[in-house]
Structures are given as C-alpha cells and as structure tokens.
Amino acid sequence: MKRIILEKKQVDLILTRICHQLVELHGDFENTALIALQPRGPLFGRAIKQKLFDLFRINTEYGELDTTFHRDDFRRTDKPLIPNKVNIDFPIEGKNIVLIDDVLYTGRSIRAALDAINDFGRPDAMELVTLINRKYKREVPIQPDYVGENVDSRNDDYVKVEWENDECQVWIITDKHQ
Amino acid sequence: MSLLSTKHLLGIKQISTEDIELIFKTAENFKQVINRPIKKVPTLRDVTIANVFFENSTRTKISFELAEKRLSADVVNFSSGSSSVKKGETLIDTVNNILAMKVDMVVMRHPAPGAHQFLSRHIDASIINAGDGTHEHPTQALLDAYSLQEKIGKLKDKKVVIVGDILHSRVALSNIYCLQKLGAKVRVCGPPTLLPKHIQSLGIEVSYDLKESLAWCDAANMLRIQLERQEDKYFPSLREYSLQYGVNKELLSEINREIVIMHPGPINRGVEISSEVADSSDSIILDQVENGVAIRMAVLYLLAGSNSEK
Numbered sequence: 001m002k003r004i005i006l007e008k009k010q011v012d013l014i015l016t017r018i019c020h021q022l023v024e025l026h027g028d029f030e031n032t033a034l035i036a037l038q039p040r041g042p043l044f045g046r047a048i049k050q051k052l053f054d055l056f057r058i059n060t061e062y063g064e065l066d067t068t069f070h071r072d073d074f075r076r077t078d079k080p081l082i083p084n085k086v087n088i089d090f091p092i093e094g095k096n097i098v099l100i101d102d103v104l105y106t107g108r109s110i111r112a113a114l115d116a117i118n119d120f121g122r123p124d125a126m127e128l129v130t131l132i133n134r135k136y137k138r139e140v141p142i143q144p145d146y147v148g149e150n151v152d153s154r155n156d157d158y159v160k161v162e163w164e165n166d167e168c169q170v171w172i173i174t175d176k177h178q
Numbered sequence: 179m180s181l182l183s184t185k186h187l188l189g190i191k192q193i194s195t196e197d198i199e200l201i202f203k204t205a206e207n208f209k210q211v212i213n214r215p216i217k218k219v220p221t222l223r224d225v226t227i228a229n230v231f232f233e234n235s236t237r238t239k240i241s242f243e244l245a246e247k248r249l250s251a252d253v254v255n256f257s258s259g260s261s262s263v264k265k266g267e268t269l270i271d272t273v274n275n276i277l278a279m280k281v282d283m284v285v286m287r288h289p290a291p292g293a294h295q296f297l298s299r300h301i302d303a304s305i306i307n308a309g310d311g312t313h314e315h316p317t318q319a320l321l322d323a324y325s326l327q328e329k330i331g332k333l334k335d336k337k338v339v340i341v342g343d344i345l346h347s348r349v350a351l352s353n354i355y356c357l358q359k360l361g362a363k364v365r366v367c368g369p370p371t372l373l374p375k376h377i378q379s380l381g382i383e384v385s386y387d388l389k390e391s392l393a394w395c396d397a398a399n400m401l402r403i404q405l406e407r408q409e410d411k412y413f414p415s416l417r418e419y420s421l422q423y424g425v426n427k428e429l430l431s432e433i434n435r436e437i438v439i440m441h442p443g444p445i446n447r448g449v450e451i452s453s454e455v456a457d458s459s460d461s462i463i464l465d466q467v468e469n470g471v472a473i474r475m476a477v478l479y480l481l482a483g484s485n486s487e488k
Contacts, residue, residue, distance in 0.1 A: 066207070068207075068221075069207075069211070069219035069220070069221045070219065070220060070221070074221055074222075074482075074483060075224070075225075075482065075483060081483060082200075082203075082204070083204060083207040084207075085207070086207070086210055115220070118216075119211075119214055119215075119216040119218075119219070120214065120215075120216075121215070
C-alpha cells in the first residue's frame with residue numbers, strides 16, 4: 001500500500017520552519033555552511049539554501065558530500081557502492097557545518113559523513129537536518145537537531161521522498177511484497 | 179550497470195566498454211580524493227594486497243603502492259630478485275604461499291605473456307595484471323585513454339597513432355584494445371622490423387611514415403624503444419631511429435596541426451621524443467602519471483567491492 005505522508009504544501013511549510021530555526025541559531029550564516037549528503041540529500045539541501053535566500057536574503061555557502069568511501073558496508077553488500085560527486089569548494093576549518101539529508105534511518109550514513117568531513121578539515125561544530133526521521137531502527141547513537149517530520153514505520157516499510165521541479169512530497173510504502 | 183564484468187583485470191581484451199567507462203567514472207572521484215589536503219580514504223582498510231613483481235618496475239610499482247595506500251589497504255611487496263623463485267619455486271607455489279598469509283588481491287608483473295591468465299585459473303584472489311611480457315599492461319592503457327579523454331573529450335572517432343616499438347610493447351596492445359573499445363581510430367607507426375606481422379588483423383591501420391601519421395592523428399602515443407627486450411638489431415642505430423621516428427618541435431611545427439603527445443615512460447629523451455616536445459604544453463606525460471594513481475585506485479576499489487562472495 002502506498003500512502004502520502006507529506007503533501008507538497010506541508011513540505012514547503014517544513015522548509016520555512018527549518019529555515020527559521022536555522023536562522024535563530026546561526027544568524028546571518030557568517031560562519032556557517034550547509035553540506036548536503038549524496039545521493040539524495042542535495043535536492044533537500046538546495047531547497048533549504050533557496051528558502052534561506054527567499055526568506056532572509058541569506059546567501060550561504062553550500063556543498064555536497066559523498067560518503068561512499070567511508071561507508072562501513074563496503075564488501076558486505078550485494079551491489080557494489082558507486083561513488084557520487086563531491087563538491088565542497090570552501091574551507092570548512094573552524095566553520096559551523098549543517099549536514100543535510102532527506103531520510104534519517106539507521107544513522108550509518110551520517111556516521112560515514114562525520115568521518116568523510118574530517119578529510120576536508122576540522123569544523124567547529126556540526127548539526128544535522130533531516131526531512132524525515134524514521135524512528136525504531138537506529139543502529140548508531142546519532143540523532144537529528146532539526147526534523148521535518150517524525151515517522152513511525154516498520155522495518156519493511158519504505159519511505160520515498162519524491163522531488164519534482166523543486167517541489168517535494170513524501171510517500172510511505174507498506175506491505176510492498178504483497 | 180554498476181559492476182565490473184570480471185573478477186580479475188587480466189587484460190583490456192577481456193573487459194567491456196561499460197567496464198572501462200565505470201572505471202573512468204570511479205577514477206574521477208578518486209582524482210578528487212588525491213587532490214585534497216588529506217589524500218586518503220579508509221575504504222580498503224580490511225583488504226591486504228600483494229605487489230608481486232617478477233620484473234623491474236619503478237613507476238607502475240610506486241603508482242600501485244600509492245593507490246593501495248591511499249585506499250588504506252595493507253600492502254606487501256615482493257620482488258623476484260630476493261625471493262625463493264631463485265631457489266626454483268614455481269609461480270603457483272610462490273603465489274599460493276603469499277595467499278596462505280591471507281592476502282586478498284595480487285598485483286603482478288611477470289615476464290611471461292599469459293602468466294596472469296594461468297594463475298587466475300588456479301587461485302581465488304583477484305589478480306591485477308601490471309604487465310605480462312610483451313602481451314598486455316591494462317592499467318597503463320586505461321590511464322592513457324583516461325588522460326587523453328580528459329584533454330580532448332570523448333574518444334569516439336578520434337584518431338590516435340601509436341609510434342615506435344610495437345613488437346616488444348605490452349602498452350601498445352592494451353592501448354589498441356582500449357582505444358578501439360572506446361570507438362577511436364587507431365594506427366601504429368614504426369620501422370617494419372618493429373611492427374608485428376599481421377597486426378592489421380586487429381582492425382588498425384599501419385604506417386611507416388611518421389610525418390604523415392602525425393598529420394592524420396589527434397594524439398600520438400610515443401612508445402619507448404625497449405632496448406632490454408631487443409636481442410637482435412632491429413634498426414641500424416639509435417640516431418637513425420631518432421631521425422626517422424623521433425618526434426621533435428620542428429616536425430610538429432611542419433604538420434601545422436595541434437596534437438596531443440603521450441608517452442608511457444620512462445622517456446629516452448632525444449630518441450623517441452625530444453626534450454622540448456616532452457616538456458611542452460602539448461604533452462600530457464605528467465597528467466598520465468597523476469591519473470595513473472586515480473585509475474589504479476578505481477580498479478582496486480571496483481575489484482575489491484565485487485569479489486567478496488564470488
């Protein structure tokens with residue numbers, strides 16, 4: 001069964017709320033940069049960057065990070081892990097970094113991201129924004145600082161974040177084997 | 179398609195065009211890694227790789243070793259000069275003894291063509307050919323094609339001439355296969371004594387005229403004269419070879435066409451290529467060396483990731 005859990009309008013409201021929360025803490029973003037995690041984080045990341053500009057005229061530094069080489073399941077999955085582009089063209093040393101991903105589930109990709117980011121320098125502090133926080137399956141002690149929506153889902157459910165022309169809606173697919 | 183079609187890299191002949199493109203795409207990511215302040219990723223930290231060299235090598239060995247270390251693999255080096263091979267041990271025994279110490283991959287150079295094929299039928303570990311006699315040197319061909327593509331774009335319908343000692347060159351054969359799989363037109367050029375008979379049967383052109391070939395091509399890969407493999411005299415003197423088949427600035431200015439100059443190294447300056455040309459902006463010789471590390475990282479990464487349970 002496929003059921004919508006966030007409509008486009010709701011996602012837009014969430015984006016607005018998260019931007020306000022970010023600005024509350026980071027002010028004009030003078031020493032803060034956004035880094036979205038490949039492969040699916042950048043769509044959400046770019047939307048946040050755009051929203052920050054639309055609402056507050058803040059032009060923040062923005063990068064995209066790939067964590068493939070730092071993952072802990074290399075040689076343990078059926079499929080090989082194919083890397084994506086890294087695009088961080090500013091120094092992160094001493095910055096406040098806001099990591100962005102669309103779905104937080106096991107937490108392992110964030111763990112890999114924390115490792116990967118060290119290759120670029122030592123940030124002052126890091127935070128995590130996630131559009132969907134899927135509870136009940138965390139495998140490492142990692143929690144988000146900003147959450148779009150908390151979702152209670154079973155392990156065999158699938159949460160799908162679908163972007164179309166900068167608009168987004170989120171589906172949950174249950175009983176996908178039936 | 180996101181998996182190499184092979185467990186070993188024995189030669190370019192055995193891999194597909196998709197494999198080559200996947201290696202190039204992956205190498206791009208590794209090129210970015212090796213240009214960062216921290217040039218290392220932890221990906222292969224649970225993999226042990228043996229570099230087994232039955233023949234001398236400087237750059238290939240350093241390049242593989244750097245690639246392995248930048249992927250955080252454990253590396254053991256073996257060269258035949260100081261080993262039990264001198265005491266009469268066979269190839270399979272030598273490699274099996276190394277593998278018994280829990281080695282996952284073997285990078286091997288061997289003077290006998292086909293040594294890797296033979297070994298791949300008898301052992302479980304992934305084997306990467308770092309040169310087998312006068313047969314193939316696949317990673318060199320991959321880095322050559324990758325570097326050229328970086329300079330002039332997609333190689334489909336581009337023209338490449340391979341100049342010099344084709345007869346003794348493993349680089350030439352691997353390059354021919356690789357360039358053809360990427361859709362390039364290939365020609366070999368050199369003195370008749372250094373071109374193998376029937377090489378046209380690979381679907382390439384043959385020429386004995388360097389100037390005409392340079393005017394035809396988009397890129398020229400100048401091979402080294404392999405004096406160590408030449409038991410007979412194949413040409414009267416190095417000076418005469420250089421006059422006929424060496425590329426220099428005057429020759430390039432005469433053809434009035436911009437071409438890319440490549441060389442797999444080590445260079446015999448003043449023989450197959452003049453210093454002026456080797457150090458000019460047309461030459462991508464040092465790019466080839468830099469890309470060599472990225473290409474080898476990609477090959478190791480893709481083979482290590484795809485062989486675990488097969």
